[in-house]
Amino acid sequence: MEEDGKYKLIIAFSENDTTPEMLAVTSLILMDLDHSDDRAFELLSGLANRCKGDSIPIIAFVPHGTPSLEVTRVFEAGAHDYMAFPLCYEELLSKIKVHHEDADKINRLRHALEGLKKENASQGTPPISGLDAELTRLHGEIAQLNAEKAAIFEAYGKALHNLESMNVIINTVAAHGTFLEDQLDVALQAAQYQAVHDPLTKIFNRLGFNERLSLEQAKILKTGEPLSLIMLDIDHFKQVNDKYGHDVGDRVLLALTDCVKKHLPEICIFARWGGEEFMIMAPRFMLAQASDLAEYLRKTIEKVFQGEVESITCSFGVTEFKRGEKSSIVFERVDECLYEAKKSGRNQVRIR
Structure with missing residues:
Protein backbone atom coordinates (compact mmCIF):
# COMPACT_ATOMS: atom_id res chain seq x y z
CA MET A 1 0.00 0.00 0.00
CA GLU A 2 1.23 3.46 -0.90
CA GLU A 3 1.35 6.40 1.55
CA ASP A 4 -1.81 7.87 0.01
CA GLY A 5 -3.76 4.70 0.90
CA LYS A 6 -3.86 3.38 -2.67
CA TYR A 7 -2.58 -0.02 -3.73
CA LYS A 8 0.34 -0.48 -6.11
CA LEU A 9 -0.04 -3.53 -8.37
CA ILE A 10 2.97 -5.63 -9.40
CA ILE A 11 2.25 -8.29 -12.06
CA ALA A 12 4.10 -11.62 -12.16
CA PHE A 13 3.41 -13.73 -15.25
CA SER A 14 5.22 -16.86 -14.01
CA GLU A 15 6.86 -18.43 -10.99
CA ASN A 16 10.22 -17.06 -12.14
CA ASP A 17 8.87 -13.53 -11.76
CA THR A 18 8.22 -14.01 -8.02
CA THR A 19 11.75 -13.08 -7.03
CA PRO A 20 12.83 -12.45 -3.40
CA GLU A 21 13.17 -8.78 -4.31
CA MET A 22 9.58 -8.66 -5.50
CA LEU A 23 8.25 -10.48 -2.42
CA ALA A 24 10.20 -8.09 -0.19
CA VAL A 25 7.94 -5.22 -1.30
CA THR A 26 4.73 -7.28 -1.45
CA SER A 27 2.03 -7.06 1.23
CA LEU A 28 -0.63 -9.27 -0.40
CA ILE A 29 -0.79 -11.69 -3.36
CA LEU A 30 -3.71 -12.19 -5.77
CA MET A 31 -3.33 -15.45 -7.71
CA ASP A 32 -5.32 -16.66 -10.71
CA LEU A 33 -5.60 -20.41 -10.04
CA ASP A 34 -6.58 -23.10 -12.54
CA HIS A 35 -7.98 -25.76 -10.19
CA SER A 36 -7.83 -28.40 -12.92
CA ASP A 37 -4.02 -28.14 -13.08
CA ASP A 38 -2.18 -29.92 -10.24
CA ARG A 39 0.90 -27.85 -10.97
CA ALA A 40 -1.07 -24.73 -10.07
CA PHE A 41 -1.61 -26.12 -6.56
CA GLU A 42 2.10 -26.95 -6.30
CA LEU A 43 2.92 -23.39 -7.30
CA LEU A 44 0.45 -22.03 -4.72
CA SER A 45 1.90 -24.25 -1.99
CA GLY A 46 5.47 -23.23 -2.80
CA LEU A 47 4.55 -19.57 -2.88
CA ALA A 48 2.69 -19.86 0.44
CA ASN A 49 5.75 -21.43 2.10
CA ARG A 50 8.00 -18.65 0.79
CA CYS A 51 5.59 -16.00 2.09
CA LYS A 52 4.98 -17.58 5.49
CA GLY A 53 7.91 -15.88 7.19
CA ASP A 54 6.74 -12.43 6.10
CA SER A 55 3.03 -13.11 6.74
CA ILE A 56 2.01 -12.26 3.17
CA PRO A 57 -1.62 -13.36 2.65
CA ILE A 58 -2.70 -14.97 -0.63
CA ILE A 59 -6.16 -14.63 -2.22
CA ALA A 60 -6.78 -17.17 -4.98
CA PHE A 61 -9.10 -16.54 -7.93
CA VAL A 62 -10.98 -19.64 -9.15
CA PRO A 63 -13.51 -20.22 -11.96
CA HIS A 64 -17.21 -19.84 -11.19
CA GLY A 65 -18.75 -23.13 -10.09
CA THR A 66 -15.51 -24.63 -8.73
CA PRO A 67 -16.44 -27.75 -6.70
CA SER A 68 -16.27 -27.39 -2.91
CA LEU A 69 -13.59 -30.07 -2.62
CA GLU A 70 -11.41 -28.12 -5.03
CA VAL A 71 -11.93 -25.00 -2.92
CA THR A 72 -10.78 -27.03 0.09
CA ARG A 73 -7.57 -27.84 -1.80
CA VAL A 74 -7.05 -24.11 -2.33
CA PHE A 75 -6.96 -23.52 1.43
CA GLU A 76 -4.89 -26.64 2.11
CA ALA A 77 -2.31 -25.42 -0.41
CA GLY A 78 -1.84 -22.24 1.62
CA ALA A 79 -4.31 -19.63 0.37
CA HIS A 80 -5.86 -17.37 3.00
CA ASP A 81 -9.02 -16.68 1.02
CA TYR A 82 -10.59 -17.16 -2.43
CA MET A 83 -12.94 -15.47 -4.90
CA ALA A 84 -14.78 -16.86 -7.88
CA PHE A 85 -15.01 -15.24 -11.31
CA PRO A 86 -16.64 -12.97 -12.27
CA LEU A 87 -15.09 -10.84 -9.50
CA CYS A 88 -17.08 -8.31 -7.52
CA TYR A 89 -14.89 -5.20 -7.25
CA GLU A 90 -16.30 -4.04 -3.89
CA GLU A 91 -15.92 -7.51 -2.35
CA LEU A 92 -12.35 -7.73 -3.63
CA LEU A 93 -11.39 -4.40 -2.09
CA SER A 94 -13.01 -5.45 1.19
CA LYS A 95 -11.05 -8.74 1.31
CA ILE A 96 -7.80 -6.97 0.41
CA LYS A 97 -8.34 -4.47 3.24
CA VAL A 98 -9.10 -7.15 5.86
CA HIS A 99 -6.18 -9.41 4.96
CA HIS A 100 -3.80 -6.46 4.63
CA GLU A 101 -4.71 -5.26 8.16
CA ASP A 102 -4.33 -8.76 9.66
CA ALA A 103 -0.92 -9.24 8.03
CA ASP A 104 0.15 -5.79 9.18
CA LYS A 105 -0.73 -6.66 12.79
CA ILE A 106 1.37 -9.83 12.65
CA ASN A 107 4.32 -8.08 11.01
CA ARG A 108 4.24 -5.17 13.48
CA LEU A 109 4.24 -7.69 16.31
CA ARG A 110 7.17 -9.55 14.75
CA HIS A 111 9.17 -6.34 14.22
CA ALA A 112 8.48 -5.24 17.77
CA LEU A 113 9.75 -8.58 19.05
CA GLU A 114 12.85 -8.40 16.87
CA GLY A 115 13.56 -4.88 18.07
CA LEU A 116 13.11 -6.03 21.65
CA LYS A 117 15.52 -8.93 21.13
CA LYS A 118 18.18 -6.62 19.67
CA GLU A 119 17.74 -4.09 22.47
CA ASN A 120 18.00 -6.81 25.13
CA ALA A 121 21.04 -8.33 23.42
CA SER A 122 22.82 -4.96 23.26
CA GLN A 123 22.21 -4.41 26.97
CA GLY A 124 22.90 -7.99 28.03
CA THR A 125 19.32 -8.36 29.25
CA PRO A 126 17.87 -11.89 29.29
CA PRO A 127 15.27 -12.45 26.56
CA ILE A 128 11.66 -11.98 27.60
CA SER A 129 10.05 -15.35 27.83
CA GLY A 130 6.70 -16.12 26.32
CA LEU A 131 6.39 -13.64 23.47
CA ASP A 132 8.06 -15.83 20.85
CA ALA A 133 5.93 -18.75 21.96
CA GLU A 134 2.83 -16.54 21.92
CA LEU A 135 3.54 -15.41 18.35
CA THR A 136 4.12 -19.00 17.26
CA ARG A 137 0.87 -20.06 18.93
CA LEU A 138 -1.08 -17.29 17.24
CA HIS A 139 0.36 -18.21 13.87
CA GLY A 140 -0.68 -21.81 14.51
CA GLU A 141 -4.21 -20.80 15.45
CA ILE A 142 -4.51 -18.61 12.36
CA ALA A 143 -3.42 -21.57 10.24
CA GLN A 144 -6.00 -23.68 12.05
CA LEU A 145 -8.62 -21.03 11.31
CA ASN A 146 -7.82 -21.29 7.60
CA ALA A 147 -8.21 -25.05 7.82
CA GLU A 148 -11.58 -24.55 9.52
CA LYS A 149 -12.60 -22.28 6.64
CA ALA A 150 -11.79 -25.11 4.26
CA ALA A 151 -13.85 -27.46 6.41
CA ILE A 152 -16.82 -25.14 5.97
CA PHE A 153 -16.75 -25.52 2.22
CA GLU A 154 -16.36 -29.28 2.45
CA ALA A 155 -19.27 -29.42 4.90
CA TYR A 156 -21.24 -27.22 2.55
CA GLY A 157 -20.73 -29.70 -0.27
CA LYS A 158 -21.84 -32.63 1.89
CA ALA A 159 -24.66 -31.01 3.84
CA LEU A 160 -26.14 -28.30 1.67
CA HIS A 161 -29.63 -29.29 2.80
CA ASN A 162 -28.90 -28.47 6.44
CA LEU A 163 -28.51 -24.67 6.34
CA GLU A 164 -29.02 -24.27 10.08
CA SER A 165 -26.00 -26.44 10.90
CA MET A 166 -24.01 -24.62 8.26
CA ASN A 167 -24.73 -21.25 9.87
CA VAL A 168 -23.58 -22.57 13.24
CA ILE A 169 -20.24 -23.62 11.75
CA ILE A 170 -19.73 -20.32 9.96
CA ASN A 171 -20.61 -18.25 13.02
CA THR A 172 -18.28 -20.29 15.22
CA VAL A 173 -15.32 -19.82 12.90
CA ALA A 174 -16.09 -16.11 12.47
CA ALA A 175 -16.18 -15.65 16.25
CA HIS A 176 -12.89 -17.52 16.60
CA GLY A 177 -11.33 -15.24 13.98
CA THR A 178 -12.42 -12.15 15.92
CA PHE A 179 -10.99 -13.67 19.10
CA LEU A 180 -7.63 -14.24 17.36
CA GLU A 181 -7.56 -10.65 16.13
CA ASP A 182 -8.11 -9.45 19.70
CA GLN A 183 -5.27 -11.66 20.90
CA LEU A 184 -2.98 -10.25 18.23
CA ASP A 185 -3.80 -6.73 19.39
CA VAL A 186 -3.04 -7.64 23.02
CA ALA A 187 0.23 -9.36 22.07
CA LEU A 188 1.25 -6.40 19.92
CA GLN A 189 0.59 -3.94 22.75
CA ALA A 190 2.59 -6.12 25.16
CA ALA A 191 5.52 -6.35 22.76
CA GLN A 192 5.48 -2.62 22.11
CA TYR A 193 5.45 -1.90 25.86
CA GLN A 194 8.25 -4.32 26.67
CA ALA A 195 10.36 -3.05 23.78
CA VAL A 196 10.74 0.34 25.49
CA HIS A 197 10.61 -0.60 29.19
CA ASP A 198 13.09 -2.25 31.51
CA PRO A 199 11.77 -5.69 32.56
CA LEU A 200 12.88 -5.33 36.20
CA THR A 201 12.09 -1.75 37.16
CA LYS A 202 9.28 -1.15 34.60
CA ILE A 203 10.64 2.32 33.78
CA PHE A 204 11.88 3.27 30.31
CA ASN A 205 14.92 1.44 28.95
Whole structure:
Protein backbone atom coordinates (compact mmCIF):
# COMPACT_ATOMS: atom_id res chain seq x y z
CA MET A 1 0.00 0.00 0.00
CA GLU A 2 1.23 3.46 -0.90
CA GLU A 3 1.35 6.40 1.55
CA ASP A 4 -1.81 7.87 0.01
CA GLY A 5 -3.76 4.70 0.90
CA LYS A 6 -3.86 3.38 -2.67
CA TYR A 7 -2.58 -0.02 -3.73
CA LYS A 8 0.34 -0.48 -6.11
CA LEU A 9 -0.04 -3.53 -8.37
CA ILE A 10 2.97 -5.63 -9.40
CA ILE A 11 2.25 -8.29 -12.06
CA ALA A 12 4.10 -11.62 -12.16
CA PHE A 13 3.41 -13.73 -15.25
CA SER A 14 5.22 -16.86 -14.01
CA GLU A 15 6.86 -18.43 -10.99
CA ASN A 16 10.22 -17.06 -12.14
CA ASP A 17 8.87 -13.53 -11.76
CA THR A 18 8.22 -14.01 -8.02
CA THR A 19 11.75 -13.08 -7.03
CA PRO A 20 12.83 -12.45 -3.40
CA GLU A 21 13.17 -8.78 -4.31
CA MET A 22 9.58 -8.66 -5.50
CA LEU A 23 8.25 -10.48 -2.42
CA ALA A 24 10.20 -8.09 -0.19
CA VAL A 25 7.94 -5.22 -1.30
CA THR A 26 4.73 -7.28 -1.45
CA SER A 27 2.03 -7.06 1.23
CA LEU A 28 -0.63 -9.27 -0.40
CA ILE A 29 -0.79 -11.69 -3.36
CA LEU A 30 -3.71 -12.19 -5.77
CA MET A 31 -3.33 -15.45 -7.71
CA ASP A 32 -5.32 -16.66 -10.71
CA LEU A 33 -5.60 -20.41 -10.04
CA ASP A 34 -6.58 -23.10 -12.54
CA HIS A 35 -7.98 -25.76 -10.19
CA SER A 36 -7.83 -28.40 -12.92
CA ASP A 37 -4.02 -28.14 -13.08
CA ASP A 38 -2.18 -29.92 -10.24
CA ARG A 39 0.90 -27.85 -10.97
CA ALA A 40 -1.07 -24.73 -10.07
CA PHE A 41 -1.61 -26.12 -6.56
CA GLU A 42 2.10 -26.95 -6.30
CA LEU A 43 2.92 -23.39 -7.30
CA LEU A 44 0.45 -22.03 -4.72
CA SER A 45 1.90 -24.25 -1.99
CA GLY A 46 5.47 -23.23 -2.80
CA LEU A 47 4.55 -19.57 -2.88
CA ALA A 48 2.69 -19.86 0.44
CA ASN A 49 5.75 -21.43 2.10
CA ARG A 50 8.00 -18.65 0.79
CA CYS A 51 5.59 -16.00 2.09
CA LYS A 52 4.98 -17.58 5.49
CA GLY A 53 7.91 -15.88 7.19
CA ASP A 54 6.74 -12.43 6.10
CA SER A 55 3.03 -13.11 6.74
CA ILE A 56 2.01 -12.26 3.17
CA PRO A 57 -1.62 -13.36 2.65
CA ILE A 58 -2.70 -14.97 -0.63
CA ILE A 59 -6.16 -14.63 -2.22
CA ALA A 60 -6.78 -17.17 -4.98
CA PHE A 61 -9.10 -16.54 -7.93
CA VAL A 62 -10.98 -19.64 -9.15
CA PRO A 63 -13.51 -20.22 -11.96
CA HIS A 64 -17.21 -19.84 -11.19
CA GLY A 65 -18.75 -23.13 -10.09
CA THR A 66 -15.51 -24.63 -8.73
CA PRO A 67 -16.44 -27.75 -6.70
CA SER A 68 -16.27 -27.39 -2.91
CA LEU A 69 -13.59 -30.07 -2.62
CA GLU A 70 -11.41 -28.12 -5.03
CA VAL A 71 -11.93 -25.00 -2.92
CA THR A 72 -10.78 -27.03 0.09
CA ARG A 73 -7.57 -27.84 -1.80
CA VAL A 74 -7.05 -24.11 -2.33
CA PHE A 75 -6.96 -23.52 1.43
CA GLU A 76 -4.89 -26.64 2.11
CA ALA A 77 -2.31 -25.42 -0.41
CA GLY A 78 -1.84 -22.24 1.62
CA ALA A 79 -4.31 -19.63 0.37
CA HIS A 80 -5.86 -17.37 3.00
CA ASP A 81 -9.02 -16.68 1.02
CA TYR A 82 -10.59 -17.16 -2.43
CA MET A 83 -12.94 -15.47 -4.90
CA ALA A 84 -14.78 -16.86 -7.88
CA PHE A 85 -15.01 -15.24 -11.31
CA PRO A 86 -16.64 -12.97 -12.27
CA LEU A 87 -15.09 -10.84 -9.50
CA CYS A 88 -17.08 -8.31 -7.52
CA TYR A 89 -14.89 -5.20 -7.25
CA GLU A 90 -16.30 -4.04 -3.89
CA GLU A 91 -15.92 -7.51 -2.35
CA LEU A 92 -12.35 -7.73 -3.63
CA LEU A 93 -11.39 -4.40 -2.09
CA SER A 94 -13.01 -5.45 1.19
CA LYS A 95 -11.05 -8.74 1.31
CA ILE A 96 -7.80 -6.97 0.41
CA LYS A 97 -8.34 -4.47 3.24
CA VAL A 98 -9.10 -7.15 5.86
CA HIS A 99 -6.18 -9.41 4.96
CA HIS A 100 -3.80 -6.46 4.63
CA GLU A 101 -4.71 -5.26 8.16
CA ASP A 102 -4.33 -8.76 9.66
CA ALA A 103 -0.92 -9.24 8.03
CA ASP A 104 0.15 -5.79 9.18
CA LYS A 105 -0.73 -6.66 12.79
CA ILE A 106 1.37 -9.83 12.65
CA ASN A 107 4.32 -8.08 11.01
CA ARG A 108 4.24 -5.17 13.48
CA LEU A 109 4.24 -7.69 16.31
CA ARG A 110 7.17 -9.55 14.75
CA HIS A 111 9.17 -6.34 14.22
CA ALA A 112 8.48 -5.24 17.77
CA LEU A 113 9.75 -8.58 19.05
CA GLU A 114 12.85 -8.40 16.87
CA GLY A 115 13.56 -4.88 18.07
CA LEU A 116 13.11 -6.03 21.65
CA LYS A 117 15.52 -8.93 21.13
CA LYS A 118 18.18 -6.62 19.67
CA GLU A 119 17.74 -4.09 22.47
CA ASN A 120 18.00 -6.81 25.13
CA ALA A 121 21.04 -8.33 23.42
CA SER A 122 22.82 -4.96 23.26
CA GLN A 123 22.21 -4.41 26.97
CA GLY A 124 22.90 -7.99 28.03
CA THR A 125 19.32 -8.36 29.25
CA PRO A 126 17.87 -11.89 29.29
CA PRO A 127 15.27 -12.45 26.56
CA ILE A 128 11.66 -11.98 27.60
CA SER A 129 10.05 -15.35 27.83
CA GLY A 130 6.70 -16.12 26.32
CA LEU A 131 6.39 -13.64 23.47
CA ASP A 132 8.06 -15.83 20.85
CA ALA A 133 5.93 -18.75 21.96
CA GLU A 134 2.83 -16.54 21.92
CA LEU A 135 3.54 -15.41 18.35
CA THR A 136 4.12 -19.00 17.26
CA ARG A 137 0.87 -20.06 18.93
CA LEU A 138 -1.08 -17.29 17.24
CA HIS A 139 0.36 -18.21 13.87
CA GLY A 140 -0.68 -21.81 14.51
CA GLU A 141 -4.21 -20.80 15.45
CA ILE A 142 -4.51 -18.61 12.36
CA ALA A 143 -3.42 -21.57 10.24
CA GLN A 144 -6.00 -23.68 12.05
CA LEU A 145 -8.62 -21.03 11.31
CA ASN A 146 -7.82 -21.29 7.60
CA ALA A 147 -8.21 -25.05 7.82
CA GLU A 148 -11.58 -24.55 9.52
CA LYS A 149 -12.60 -22.28 6.64
CA ALA A 150 -11.79 -25.11 4.26
CA ALA A 151 -13.85 -27.46 6.41
CA ILE A 152 -16.82 -25.14 5.97
CA PHE A 153 -16.75 -25.52 2.22
CA GLU A 154 -16.36 -29.28 2.45
CA ALA A 155 -19.27 -29.42 4.90
CA TYR A 156 -21.24 -27.22 2.55
CA GLY A 157 -20.73 -29.70 -0.27
CA LYS A 158 -21.84 -32.63 1.89
CA ALA A 159 -24.66 -31.01 3.84
CA LEU A 160 -26.14 -28.30 1.67
CA HIS A 161 -29.63 -29.29 2.80
CA ASN A 162 -28.90 -28.47 6.44
CA LEU A 163 -28.51 -24.67 6.34
CA GLU A 164 -29.02 -24.27 10.08
CA SER A 165 -26.00 -26.44 10.90
CA MET A 166 -24.01 -24.62 8.26
CA ASN A 167 -24.73 -21.25 9.87
CA VAL A 168 -23.58 -22.57 13.24
CA ILE A 169 -20.24 -23.62 11.75
CA ILE A 170 -19.73 -20.32 9.96
CA ASN A 171 -20.61 -18.25 13.02
CA THR A 172 -18.28 -20.29 15.22
CA VAL A 173 -15.32 -19.82 12.90
CA ALA A 174 -16.09 -16.11 12.47
CA ALA A 175 -16.18 -15.65 16.25
CA HIS A 176 -12.89 -17.52 16.60
CA GLY A 177 -11.33 -15.24 13.98
CA THR A 178 -12.42 -12.15 15.92
CA PHE A 179 -10.99 -13.67 19.10
CA LEU A 180 -7.63 -14.24 17.36
CA GLU A 181 -7.56 -10.65 16.13
CA ASP A 182 -8.11 -9.45 19.70
CA GLN A 183 -5.27 -11.66 20.90
CA LEU A 184 -2.98 -10.25 18.23
CA ASP A 185 -3.80 -6.73 19.39
CA VAL A 186 -3.04 -7.64 23.02
CA ALA A 187 0.23 -9.36 22.07
CA LEU A 188 1.25 -6.40 19.92
CA GLN A 189 0.59 -3.94 22.75
CA ALA A 190 2.59 -6.12 25.16
CA ALA A 191 5.52 -6.35 22.76
CA GLN A 192 5.48 -2.62 22.11
CA TYR A 193 5.45 -1.90 25.86
CA GLN A 194 8.25 -4.32 26.67
CA ALA A 195 10.36 -3.05 23.78
CA VAL A 196 10.74 0.34 25.49
CA HIS A 197 10.61 -0.60 29.19
CA ASP A 198 13.09 -2.25 31.51
CA PRO A 199 11.77 -5.69 32.56
CA LEU A 200 12.88 -5.33 36.20
CA THR A 201 12.09 -1.75 37.16
CA LYS A 202 9.28 -1.15 34.60
CA ILE A 203 10.64 2.32 33.78
CA PHE A 204 11.88 3.27 30.31
CA ASN A 205 14.92 1.44 28.95
CA ARG A 206 17.50 3.12 26.73
CA LEU A 207 15.38 2.67 23.59
CA GLY A 208 12.30 4.18 25.23
CA PHE A 209 14.34 7.05 26.65
CA ASN A 210 15.89 7.85 23.27
CA GLU A 211 12.46 7.92 21.62
CA ARG A 212 11.23 10.49 24.16
CA LEU A 213 14.46 12.44 23.89
CA SER A 214 14.02 12.79 20.12
CA LEU A 215 10.62 14.37 20.72
CA GLU A 216 12.02 16.79 23.29
CA GLN A 217 14.91 17.75 21.02
CA ALA A 218 12.45 18.63 18.29
CA LYS A 219 10.58 20.84 20.78
CA ILE A 220 13.61 22.78 21.97
CA LEU A 221 14.62 23.49 18.37
CA LYS A 222 11.28 25.30 17.96
CA THR A 223 10.88 26.88 21.41
CA GLY A 224 14.47 27.41 22.54
CA GLU A 225 13.60 26.03 25.98
CA PRO A 226 16.41 24.42 28.01
CA LEU A 227 16.86 20.66 28.30
CA SER A 228 19.24 18.93 30.71
CA LEU A 229 20.38 15.36 31.36
CA ILE A 230 21.24 13.79 34.70
CA MET A 231 23.10 10.48 34.79
CA LEU A 232 23.45 8.56 38.05
CA ASP A 233 25.25 5.40 39.04
CA ILE A 234 24.98 3.37 42.25
CA ASP A 235 28.32 3.47 44.07
CA HIS A 236 30.01 0.12 44.72
CA PHE A 237 26.98 -1.79 43.45
CA LYS A 238 29.13 -4.79 42.50
CA GLN A 239 30.05 -5.19 46.16
CA VAL A 240 26.36 -5.33 47.04
CA ASN A 241 25.79 -8.14 44.54
CA ASP A 242 28.93 -10.01 45.63
CA LYS A 243 28.20 -9.76 49.35
CA TYR A 244 24.40 -10.07 49.49
CA GLY A 245 23.52 -11.76 46.21
CA HIS A 246 21.72 -10.65 43.08
CA ASP A 247 18.26 -10.91 44.67
CA VAL A 248 19.22 -8.19 47.14
CA GLY A 249 20.84 -6.28 44.29
CA ASP A 250 17.57 -6.38 42.38
CA ARG A 251 15.68 -5.15 45.44
CA VAL A 252 18.11 -2.25 45.72
CA LEU A 253 17.51 -1.35 42.06
CA LEU A 254 13.74 -1.46 42.59
CA ALA A 255 13.90 0.58 45.79
CA LEU A 256 16.15 3.16 44.16
CA THR A 257 13.77 3.40 41.21
CA ASP A 258 10.81 3.99 43.53
CA CYS A 259 12.76 6.58 45.52
CA VAL A 260 13.81 8.59 42.46
CA LYS A 261 10.34 8.40 40.85
CA LYS A 262 8.77 9.63 44.09
CA HIS A 263 11.00 12.72 44.23
CA LEU A 264 11.21 13.60 40.52
CA PRO A 265 9.09 16.38 38.99
CA GLU A 266 6.39 14.94 36.73
CA ILE A 267 7.90 16.64 33.69
CA CYS A 268 11.09 14.56 33.97
CA ILE A 269 11.69 11.25 32.16
CA PHE A 270 13.44 8.49 34.13
CA ALA A 271 15.10 5.46 32.54
CA ARG A 272 17.38 2.58 33.40
CA TRP A 273 20.41 3.08 31.17
CA GLY A 274 21.98 -0.31 31.85
CA GLY A 275 23.16 -2.25 34.90
CA GLU A 276 23.23 0.17 37.86
CA GLU A 277 23.22 3.30 35.67
CA PHE A 278 20.15 5.49 35.26
CA MET A 279 19.33 8.55 33.14
CA ILE A 280 17.00 11.47 33.80
CA MET A 281 15.78 13.89 31.14
CA ALA A 282 14.79 17.25 32.61
CA PRO A 283 12.86 19.40 30.09
CA ARG A 284 12.82 23.17 30.86
CA PHE A 285 15.66 22.71 33.38
CA MET A 286 18.75 24.88 32.91
CA LEU A 287 22.09 23.45 34.03
CA ALA A 288 21.97 25.08 37.48
CA GLN A 289 18.41 23.84 38.11
CA ALA A 290 19.31 20.32 36.99
CA SER A 291 22.35 20.41 39.27
CA ASP A 292 20.15 21.39 42.23
CA LEU A 293 17.77 18.51 41.40
CA ALA A 294 20.67 16.03 41.22
CA GLU A 295 21.99 17.23 44.59
CA TYR A 296 18.53 16.89 46.13
CA LEU A 297 18.24 13.31 44.81
CA ARG A 298 21.75 12.48 46.02
CA LYS A 299 20.96 13.57 49.58
CA THR A 300 17.58 11.82 49.55
CA ILE A 301 19.08 8.51 48.39
CA GLU A 302 21.82 8.75 51.00
CA LYS A 303 19.21 9.12 53.77
CA VAL A 304 16.79 6.47 52.52
CA PHE A 305 19.13 3.52 52.05
CA GLN A 306 20.16 2.25 55.45
CA GLY A 307 19.49 -1.20 56.88
CA GLU A 308 19.77 -4.35 54.80
CA VAL A 309 22.96 -3.15 53.14
CA GLU A 310 25.48 -0.91 54.89
CA SER A 311 24.73 2.19 52.81
CA ILE A 312 23.74 3.07 49.29
CA THR A 313 24.90 6.26 47.63
CA CYS A 314 24.94 7.49 44.05
CA SER A 315 27.25 9.59 41.92
CA PHE A 316 25.76 12.09 39.47
CA GLY A 317 26.78 13.74 36.22
CA VAL A 318 24.79 16.71 34.87
CA THR A 319 24.88 18.59 31.57
CA GLU A 320 22.65 20.76 29.40
CA PHE A 321 21.88 20.50 25.70
CA LYS A 322 23.18 23.27 23.51
CA ARG A 323 20.85 24.31 20.69
CA GLY A 324 21.21 21.94 17.72
CA GLU A 325 23.66 19.68 19.57
CA LYS A 326 23.65 15.96 18.73
CA SER A 327 22.50 13.66 21.50
CA SER A 328 25.62 11.48 21.15
CA ILE A 329 27.81 14.43 22.14
CA VAL A 330 25.63 15.21 25.15
CA PHE A 331 25.63 11.57 26.25
CA GLU A 332 29.41 11.54 26.10
CA ARG A 333 29.64 14.75 28.13
CA VAL A 334 27.24 13.63 30.88
CA ASP A 335 29.08 10.29 31.09
CA GLU A 336 32.36 12.17 31.56
CA CYS A 337 30.76 14.22 34.36
CA LEU A 338 29.63 11.01 36.07
CA TYR A 339 33.14 9.57 35.71
CA GLU A 340 34.59 12.69 37.35
CA ALA A 341 32.16 12.33 40.27
CA LYS A 342 33.16 8.71 40.85
CA LYS A 343 36.86 9.44 40.40
CA SER A 344 36.64 12.26 42.94
CA GLY A 345 35.33 10.02 45.71
CA ARG A 346 31.75 9.13 44.69
CA ASN A 347 28.46 10.29 46.29
CA GLN A 348 28.70 13.72 44.65
CA VAL A 349 27.51 15.74 41.67
CA ARG A 350 29.65 16.98 38.79
CA ILE A 351 28.40 19.31 36.07
CA ARG A 352 29.61 20.66 32.74
